[in-house]
Amino acid sequence: MHFISEQLLDDGVLAREFTLGETPGTLWTPDSAAPVPLILMAHNGGLHRREPRLVARARYTAAQGYAVAAIDHPGHGDRPRSAADEQARADLRRAMRAGEPVDEIFESFVGPLVEKAVPEWRTSLDALLALPGIGGPVGYAGMTAIGIRLAVAEPRIAAAGFFAGGYVPRAQREEARQVTIPLLFLLQWDDEGNPRQRALDLFDAFGSKEKTLHANPGGHVGTPWFEVEDGDRFFGRHLK
Amino acid sequence: MHFISEQLLDDGVLAREFTLGETPGTLWTPDSAAPVPLILMAHNGGLHRREPRLVARARYTAAQGYAVAAIDHPGHGDRPRSAADEQARADLRRAMRAGEPVDEIFESFVGPLVEKAVPEWRTSLDALLALPGIGGPVGYAGMTAIGIRLAVAEPRIAAAGFFAGGYVPRAQREEARQVTIPLLFLLQWDDEGNPRQRALDLFDAFGSKEKTLHANPGGHVGTPWFEVEDGDRFFGRHLK
Numbered sequence: 408m409h410f411i412s413e414q415l416l417d418d419g420v421l422a423r424e425f426t427l428g429e430t431p432g433t434l435w436t437p438d439s440a441a442p443v444p445l446i447l448m449a450h451n452g453g454l455h456r457r458e459p460r461l462v463a464r465a466r467y468t469a470a471q472g473y474a475v476a477a478i479d480h481p482g483h484g485d486r487p488r489s490a491a492d493e494q495a496r497a498d499l500r501r502a503m504r505a506g507e508p509v510d511e512i513f514e515s516f517v518g519p520l521v522e523k524a525v526p527e528w529r530t531s532l533d534a535l536l537a538l539p540g541i542g543g544p545v546g547y548a549g550m551t552a553i554g555i556r557l558a559v560a561e562p563r564i565a566a567a568g569f570f571a572g573g574y575v576p577r578a579q580r581e582e583a584r585q586v587t588i589p590l591l592f593l594l595q596w597d598d599e600g601n602p603r604q605r606a607l608d609l610f611d612a613f614g615s616k617e618k619t620l621h622a623n624p625g626g627h628v629g630t631p632w633f634e635v636e637d638g639d640r641f642f643g644r645h646l647k
Numbered sequence: 648m649h650f651i652s653e654q655l656l657d658d659g660v661l662a663r664e665f666t667l668g669e670t671p672g673t674l675w676t677p678d679s680a681a682p683v684p685l686i687l688m689a690h691n692g693g694l695h696r697r698e699p700r701l702v703a704r705a706r707y708t709a710a711q712g713y714a715v716a717a718i719d720h721p722g723h724g725d726r727p728r729s730a731a732d733e734q735a736r737a738d739l740r741r742a743m744r745a746g747e748p749v750d751e752i753f754e755s756f757v758g759p760l761v762e763k764a765v766p767e768w769r770t771s772l773d774a775l776l777a778l779p780g781i782g783g784p785v786g787y788a789g790m791t792a793i794g795i796r797l798a799v800a801e802p803r804i805a806a807a808g809f810f811a812g813g814y815v816p817r818a819q820r821e822e823a824r825q826v827t828i829p830l831l832f833l834l835q836w837d838d839e840g841n842p843r844q845r846a847l848d849l850f851d852a853f854g855s856k857e858k859t860l861h862a863n864p865g866g867h868v869g870t871p872w873f874e875v876e877d878g879d880r881f882f883g884r885h886l887k
Contacts, residue, residue, distance in 0.1 A: 596851070596860075607847070610862070611836070617871070620836075620862040622850070631857070633884065637877065644873065 408534040420469040427534055430527050431485045432456065432478035434535070435469035442542030444646035445474045445535055447528060447557075447564075449549035455484035460628070464635050468548075471639045472647070474541045478531055480524040480553075492516070503600065509574070517552055518576040525556045532563060546642045551609070555579040558586045566645035568593060568638045571627060572609045573601025583612040590618040591641040593634055598627045648774040660709045667774055670767050671725045672696065672718035674775065675709035682782030684886035685714045685775055687768060687797075687804075689789035695724035700868070704875050708788075711879045712887070714781045718771055720764040720793075732756070743840065749814070757792055758816040765796045772803060786882045791849070795819040798826045806885035808833060808878045811867060812849045813841020823852040830858040831881040833874055838867045 413423040419438035424431070433456055437443060448465055450456070456477040465475045479485050482492040495516040502509045535541055544565035547554050551572035558564050559582050568591040575583075592610045596603060610620050619641070623631055653663040659678035664671070673696055677683060688705055690696070696717040705715045719725050722732040735756040742749045775781055784805035787794050791812035798804050799822050808831040815823075832850045836843060850860050859881070863871055 616864070618864060619871075620860065622860040622862075624856070624858060631859075633880075636880075640873075640876075 408531075408538075416466060418466060418470045420466050422466070427478075427527075427531055429486070430478050430531065432476055432531060433462075433465070434538075435465050435475045436540060437469050437472050437474075439472060439540070442540055443472050443474050444544055444546065444642070445476065445532075445541050446546040446548055446642060446646075447532070448475055448477045449480070449524070449528070449547065449553050450477070450483075455479065457484070467635055468639055468642075471643075473546075473639075473642065474535070474538075476531060476535055478527060480520060480527070482520065513574045514576055517574070518578065521552050521556050521576060521579065524553050525560060528553070528557055529561055532561065536563070544646050546646050548638060548642075551575055552579045555582050555586055558588055564588060566590070566642060568641060570630075571595065571598055571601045571606070573598060573603065573606045575605075575609060580609065580612070583609055584614045587614045587616070589641075589645050590615045591638060592618060592620045593630065593638070594620060594622040595627055595629055596622050596624045597629075600627055648771075648778075656706060658706060658710045660706050662706070667718075667767075667771055669726070670718050670771065672716055672771065673705070674778075675705050675715045676780060677709050677712050677714075679712060679780070682780055683712050683714050684784055684786065684882070685716065685772075685781050686786040686788055686882060686886075687772070688715055688717045689720070689764070689768070689787065689793050690717070690723075695719065697724070707875055708879055708882075711883075713786075713879075713882065714775070716771060716775055718767060720760060720767070722760065753814045754816055757814070758818065761792050761796050761816060761819065764793050765800060768793070768797055769801055772801065776803075784886050786886050788878060788882075791815055792819045795822050795826055798828055804828060806830070806882060808881060810870075811835065811838055811841045811846070813838060813843065813846045815845075815849060820849065820852070823849055824854045827854045827856070829881075829885050830855045831878060832858060832860045833870065833878070834860060834862040835867055835869055836862045836864045837869075840867055 408425050408427045410423050410425050415421055421436050423434045450461055456479050469475045482488045498512045502512055545563045547557055547564050547567040549570055551569040552575045554567050554569050558567050566589045570593045590613055594606050648665050648667045650663050650665050655661055661676050663674045690701055696719050709715045722728045739752045742752055785803045787797055787804050787807040789810055791809040792815045794807050794809045798807050806829045810833045830853055834846050
């Protein structure tokens with residue numbers, strides 16, 4: 408893990424850009440003498456890890472006493488997009504506008520992303536936990552499909568917040584029953600890209616004894632800020 | 648409103664028993680110099696307002712800086728039960744055990760309860776808000792059916808937490824769209840007495856711009872304690 412820049416923010420949070428092999432990432436850490444728990448924050452939709460609303464959440468969470476790491480998955484942010492990725496995204500947008508079924512396009516696009524991203528998260532986790540000031544346990548927050556795979560494959564993940572689980576690849580829908588860590592499952596009730604009933608079915612399927620669903624009205628990007636605070640309290644119960 | 652006894656609890660909360668006409672109730676107030684917001688806490692199922700898990704919630708909430716009032720509705724707690732009430736309850740239990748439809752029994756039982764309880768809450772509200780140390784705004788927490796009616800009829804209710812909305816009388820299902828105050832709708836995912844899909848449909852129907860659904864696995868009495876804390880933070884956002 409090579410740190411390539413750092414910036415001390417006005418809330419006392421240190422933001423450091425890093426690379427790990429081909430993976431670019433950002434690590435936000437609070438001003439803390441004691442080691443802090445780590446939260447892996449994952450996003451989708453081709454978004455950049457420097458997208459302002461993702462950064463605002465990461466900074467706020469770091470200021471509550473967590474190390475927060477985000478990476479750009481293959482085809483996201485700073486990383487090259489393949490022609491196949493671009494085509495799949497264009498197909499997805501077109502099909503959604505036309506109200507056509509999107510499962511197969513989604514599967515062809517997100518299935519491989521999960522397979523590529525999860526090993527990168529595990530390598531990142533090794534490197535992050537070797538840094539001074541970062542202790543276990545580890546939480547995961549964000550994109551549902553990657554989170555399911557990581558929660559099943561990676562025993563160091565102790566609790567997870569999943570967002571927008573309407574479309575999830577078949578493999579992860581099947582793995583949901585194997586997820587047993589405490590979950591906070593966050594749903595936008597009118598999410599244009601995530602069918603509500605499928606998200607509710609996925610919540611039902613998780614094997615976790617402690618799982619909580621939070622749902623709010625509005626579309627994909629309309630999550631109210633208080634859910635960020637609720638998420639941090641959820642992690643506080645399980646990681647601190 | 649006549650206070651008939653008082654007890655200072657070890658968390659600094661003062662618990663006072665009162666009567667208002669035929670209505671017996673309890674008021675919990677924190678040790679506070681400034682006026683505190685009021686939360687009306689309503690329950691169902693023939694429970695007594697002194698049921699330990701209701702009292703634990705009321706005391707905890709009072710200690711967070713709220714006045715909390717509970718009353719025994721007609722046919723509940725200290726109040727006489729009519730032969731018709733007893734018969735309806737017995738019919739309901741028998742039908743549930745047999746897996747038979749319970750809508751008509753429920754309607755015959757809870758419909759009139761709502762009609763009788765809501766005026767008692769409004770009279771109680773007048774008396775409670777006239778007490779020193781209790782200011783507006785007012786929140787409501789508990790039984791969904793009474794809460795819907797009260798939220799529609801009573802402009803002093805500024806925010807409400809509803810619990811277990813699977814069976815709600817027809818009149819209140821129709822009124823749900825008229826509810827526009829901020830809501831926290833709490834659902835036990837496997838509530839034996841409250842069909843999940845009906846509760847989700849009711850959440851969908853509320854007219855409120857801010858409404859949040861919280862769901863946890865388990866039966867009717869299995870709500871995790873952290874939901875009490877979440878409820879208090881919800882009221883903190885809207886009443887303080």
